[in-house]
Amino acid sequence: MKATVYIPQDSGALSLGAEAVANAVQAEARKRGQELQLIRNGSRGMYWLEPLVEVVTAAGRVAYGPVSPPDVPSLFEAGLLEGANHLLHLGLTEEIPYFRNQERMTSARVGVIDPTSLEDYCAHEGFRGLRNTLSLSGEQIIKELIESGLRGRGGAAFPTGIKWKTAFDTPSEQKYVVCNADEGDSGTFSDRMIMEGDPFILIEGMIIAGLAINASQGYIYLRSEYPHALRVLNLAIEKAYEAGYLGEDVLGSGRKFDLEVRRGAGAYICGEETALLESLEGKRGMIRYRPPLPAVVGLFGKPTIINNVITLASVPIIFDKGAAFYKNYGVGRSRGTLPFQLAGNIKRGGLVEKSFGLTLRELLYDFGGGSFTGRPIRAVQIGGPLGAYLPESQFDVPLDYEAFSGIQAMLGHGGVVAFDDTVDMAKMARFAMEFCAVESCGKCTPCRIGSTRGVEVIDKIIQNRNRNANLHLLRDLCDIMVNGSLCGLGGLIPNPVLSAMKHFPGDFGIKDVEKFSLA
């Protein structure tokens, strides 16, 4: 019997040599006259085990990893294709505790299926959500979505159903669905894993959005740093057109939905929804004043739903299994699951999809296994470059939107970046300002100029030049940026700066914490 072997084509796995491993496996099989079917899947999200090679056995898929090309002959010798024992043998993939202890809903198919096979997608419950919505009216779709409690996974956590309803209620001949795939936050890669590992789920979510608000055109605004995702998405879209999921007549419903990927050009600010729309229109990615909201006046002035990849990819399961099923996961007002991403100085980095409500400590230690370097984890940044730095004393706060805003932090896109005790938090605060200066669109003065002044002031603090006065000045500057910036870049960049000062005052040379009223 022909053996089936899975080796990821996910760019994270490729970055660790998956391509060479795939070549070596095929060459070795040929040499031994053994027939095999090689499937290039997405990543299971256990990056410390990549390149991960999986073999289909009667008991399930058996994993080996991390595999490098020189291991391949000995793997075959041991009986790789039968799932036999070897030094790199990890047992059944789905029994690896890191994987087993997750609640994979949005990312359920990532790493499991062949990403560009429509048959594989459909065999794994794909397009069932879409089929269920075909018989529903726009109002019914939106009602179900509101009922599910889904909130925007891009960072702002705005109720998705309400956003859709606003676009639905705004009369217009032409409406748009835009996917924000400009995943620019450091420490985040769940959008990329979805797009590379299960692109049809995003396409399905966007078609449902189109049906809900009666939009006939969708755009995926993809960051240019993701060339692999671009290839996979374009291939998947082509197949979806051929099979009649996209185009003039979606599954014979008489409804039209076209979808196109547009590439960004390396601007972090284009992850902000209004800057993204400007960029899609062919302009500089300068943010717009809100209101009007994009749901009322969006792309080319028309009502537009703009949602992040994970948000749209969470829609199909809601319509497949029902709002009640989805709502059953999570805590408080944070319903469902979030694919967290463990990154930075962490032993077992990767994707961990869990219901809201687990603690950071569980994520960092039970899943992550502590720091990569083996030193104590001193600080964690959650929610990308605009997220607060948390000290160890806050590792037990449950991961949900409200609990995090209670400690002046945000979950953002679910990226968790760990730092060990060698980190200098004053330098990290400086970097936040430096990053803001590089990426500011320039529309608001506090962000455009304040960020550069911020770098200078932090430099003076580090060099102990008039430190106390400069600490006060930095606080004032942060206040002005928070209150005087239109969007989240200038408005939130004080988060990492102030949280670093508050929780790690020693790194700034602050002796008398009270004096700076950093609470």
Added chain:
Amino acid sequence: MTVGSSEDIASIVKALKQKPGALLPILHGIQEELGYVPSEAIPIVASELNLTRAEVHGVVSFYHDFRSKPSGKHVVKICQAESCQAMGSVELTTFAKEKLGVDFHETTKDEVFSLEPVYCLGNCACSPAVMVDEEVFGRVTPQCFQKILQEVMGQPE
């Protein structure tokens, strides 16, 4: 810019100008064809899209990706974001700059490598990350970096 390229530019613009919001796809098209967006392209694009030259220039200069000068044969991007910093990207960057003898946004004298900063490659579980042309590398130590450069240089044309 060679004589042929203004025709190339015109044909790229013509092929894409009907798209709504065509400017970014056009600029990507030009850069893919020529390796950069030459200043000669700006009036051609502006007139075809009924924009001012200032507007087109404004867009080209806004986005980090668009170059107004040719790059080296290979573009090396080193991630500078927090996750990679937590795993030694600052040291890696210093090493790379010394090794190549250039700073960010510069090209080596032999025009083989251009060095650029990048803020996140989405490979944060395998930090620090480096991208050479369209290929991503993870857990890049200075030794790995040197090996990557050698491999890239050894590649057939």
